[in-house]
Amino acid sequence: MRSKITGLFLFQVFLCLVTITLVLIPLFWTDIPWPTIARDHMENFGMAASGARNMVSAIYLGYRVFDTLGETIVLLVAVSGTIGIIAHGGDVLAKGFGDPSRNESLYQEKTTLVKKQRTALLEVVTGKLGPVVLVFGFYVMLFGHLSPGGGFQGGVVVASGIVFLALGGRADGSTRLTEAGVLAKLESISFLLLILASLSGVVFGGGFFANTLAQAGMPEVGFIVLLNAIIGLKVGAGIGFMCIAMLGRAE
Amino acid sequence: MVIVFLVLLIILSAYTLVTRDLLYGVIALSAISLLSALLFYLLHAPDVAITEAAVGAGVSTVIFVWAIRATERFSPQDRPEKRNGSKGGKQ
Numbered sequence: 116m117r118s119k120i121t122g123l124f125l126f127q128v129f130l131c132l133v134t135i136t137l138v139l140i141p142l143f144w145t146d147i148p149w150p151t152i153a154r155d156h157m158e159n160f161g162m163a164a165s166g167a168r169n170m171v172s173a174i175y176l177g178y179r180v181f182d183t184l185g186e187t188i189v190l191l192v193a194v195s196g197t198i199g200i201i202a203h204g205g206d207v208l209a210k211g212f213g214d215p216s217r218n219e220s221l222y223q224e225k226t227t228l229v230k231k232q233r234t235a236l237l238e239v240v241t242g243k244l245g246p247v248v249l250v251f252g253f254y255v256m257l258f259g260h261l262s263p264g265g266g267f268q269g270g271v272v273v274a275s276g277i278v279f280l281a282l283g284g285r286a287d288g289s290t291r292l293t294e295a296g297v298l299a300k301l302e303s304i305s306f307l308l309l310i311l312a313s314l315s316g317v318v319f320g321g322g323f324f325a326n327t328l329a330q331a332g333m334p335e336v337g338f339i340v341l342l343n344a345i346i347g348l349k350v351g352a353g354i355g356f357m358c359i360a361m362l363g364r365a366e
Numbered sequence: 367m368v369i370v371f372l373v374l375l376i377i378l379s380a381y382t383l384v385t386r387d388l389l390y391g392v393i394a395l396s397a398i399s400l401l402s403a404l405l406f407y408l409l410h411a412p413d414v415a416i417t418e419a420a421v422g423a424g425v426s427t428v429i430f431v432w433a434i435r436a437t438e439r440f441s442p443q444d445r446p447e448k449r450n451g452s453k454g455g456k457q
Contacts, residue, residue: 169413171413255416264413271420271421272416275420275424278428358429361428361433
């Protein structure tokens with residue numbers, strides 16, 4: 116039995132190696148040079164056209180902004196699905212499957228264990244570190260056109276800060292950022308703002324996702340900063356909401 | 367430097383696959399994410415490095431640990447009294 120499982124495992128490893136070899140060998144053996152047209156175009160004209168020094172954020176918020184819209188919708192669906200699973204199967208997830216009587220005692224045991232593990236060290240460190248992480252997240256989010264980062268990265272860092280605040284904050288209501296209702300509203304409003312910002316080009320005759328701020332006389336890069344801020348808020352609120360729901364505080 | 371990181375990545379990945387304790391596997395996954403972030407930074411992709419560090423080492427580790435907390439230890443090789451003793455011990 117055991118040798119059979121080991122043999123199956125080794126066979127899977129062998130299969131993975133064969134697949135990787137089949138995919139990678141044509142890449143290395145080909146004589147056709149890598150295409151350089153898009154790269155050279157971005158290098159020569161990208162910064163002048165978009166105004167962003169960070170070319171990555173110029174691409175995913177300017178040249179390929181439809182991809183970003185799709186990713187945002189994917190994240191929205193993922194968060195909705197997670198919340199749906201937690202809302203309908205949360206008790207099962209929290210207590211484990213199988214024998215209900217034994218798991219009930221196990222659940223109680225674990226709950227007291229978790230309460231015992233909430234030491235002063237955890238509360239002080241995460242409570243003090245949370246605001247600093249939040250500020251860094253907003254920096255990464257708002258300066259995504261100049262330095263490495265952007266909406267998604269800053270949003271995830273903001274979500275980490277929200278989790279820190281939720282772990283470290285005592286229940287005296289010093290911040291409302293860790294409340295599930297506030298986060299859910301924040302995410303919905305940011306997604307509405309994203310749709311409105313993308314549709315605003317249509318009103319001014321530019322087309323979907325046209326740069327309306329540039330047409331109004333603002334710098335070209337303003338639209339990228341706006342989209343970065345909206346996406347960062349949406350990602351931060353969404354992932355923070357998901358983590359807080361998994362912490363069991365979604366009531 | 368890059369080669370050292372890549373070898374460490376392979377070793378940690380193999381450890382994640384073969385370890386019998388899920389919690390050890392999750393911590394090894396977190397270390398893999400951190401090493402990948404350093405690797406991305408060395409290869410001049412700081413955007414990807416920030417994403418990898420924040421998502422891989424931060425958020426996904428929290429989610430994995432919270433999912434493991436909802437499970438209990440079970441292994442066919444463990445004797446029953448040992449299994450009852452270690453129930454919910456480390457998670």
